[in-house]
Amino acid sequence: MLRSARTYAEWLQTEGYTGVVGFDFVEYVHPDTGRPQHVLAEINARVNEATYPSFLVEHLNAAQAPRGQPLIHAFRSAKVSPKVRSLTELREVCGQLLFNPETGLGVIPYNIGRLPYGRCDVVALGDSRRGVEDLFEIFCEVI
Known part of the structure; x- marks a missing residue:
């Protein structure tokens, strides 16, 4: 796409x-x-809904390339309803799933101001569609 x-x-x-x-x-x-x-x-x-994640991928890839780090080739963004109610809680629960520049894989939450109300947006980033889908499913189970 x-x-x-x-x-x-x-x-x-x-x-x-x-x-x-x-x-x-x-x-x-x-x-x-x-x-x-x-x-x-x-x-x-x-x-539209994909604009921010698309810009994010472009920005991250621009930083990844000069360092020889893996580029992001796939993403999935969605609105989620986490059980956690703060960024601190989110990091505690799923810190290992957050984006890691060394692997080019991970999740980035955004619109986190809505966390106290049980809502935020998230983008799962990775090198393949299947990998991103798997990562997103794991993230949703954990939060």
């Missing part, structure tokens, strides 16, 4: 578009191959 979004963004630039743009994709399992596929559902000339 990231590759497709980049291709669409480059095309929009050639058409003269500037600014933030969000792409909504629908993901499905191809009936013949059994592999995940996606199609573009909508282009939004505004910030």
Whole structure:
């Protein structure tokens, strides 16, 4: 999806578009191959749910590359309802799952101001779709 979004963004630039743009994709399992596929559902000339995680991946990869650390190739972002009610509690419960630049893997919570109300957003980062999905599931079980 990231590759497709980049291709669409480059095309929009050639058409003269500037600014933030969000792409909504629908993901499905191809009936013949059994592999995940996606199609573009909508282009939004505004910030959407994937904008912050996408910028975060871009920012982290820009820092990872010069240090020779693993690049992030996949992410999953979602709203979660943790049992913990503070960042301190969150770190205590799942500190080992938080993003580690040395491995290029981990979870980054954001919009943490809502933790006292049992809500926050999270992005799981990694090198593969399956790895990110597994990491996200483990994180959700722990919090």
